[in-house]
Amino acid sequence: MSDTPGARHRLRLVEDVVEVCLDSAEENMVSAMALRASALLDARWNGWARPLATASAMRDFLNRWRSNDPNGTWGHAIEEEGRLLYSSPDSDDPDLFPRVGMTRSGEPLYDLTGWMWVPIKSAEPGAPPASGSSLA
Numbered sequence: 755m756s757d758t759p760g761a762r763h764r765l766r767l768v769e770d771v772v773e774v775c776l777d778s779a780e781e782n783m784v785s786a787m788a789l790r791a792s793a794l795l796d797a798r799w800n801g802w803a804r805p806l807a808t809a810s811a812m813r814d815f816l817n818r819w820r821s822n823d824p825n826g827t828w829g830h831a832i833e834e835e836g837r838l839l840y841s842s843p844d845s846d847d848p849d850l851f852p853r854v855g856m857t858r859s860g861e862p863l864y865d866l867t868g869w870m871w872v873p874i875k876s877a878e879p880g881a882p883p884a885s886g887s888s889l890a
Contacts, residue, residue, distance in 0.1 A: 777870040838864040
């Protein structure tokens, strides 16, 4: 096994992004509504995908959903003390996502395990791999 962050953390590396959606109605499971993650962890959490993404990717994802569903209760993602904190008006307890690495450009990556993420078909295991990687 090579000694790269991808190998050490069992990441499925991608050229630019891998798109994952929240488990939702089929019309929402499209690229326009997807989180643009930097990688997926190979292991699943309760059957759900485990994306790694930057705070800016998470904020972009939330902003697109906020525009699409203005009556929804979309919270905010804030970087704080080495983790990504997601607070929602629906909950008194924020979701905390740990920092697990960095992109090649030096942006922190967070493990977004705990939400019901579903890869878009092109990101499914067994799909042809992209050439290159967004992680070293």
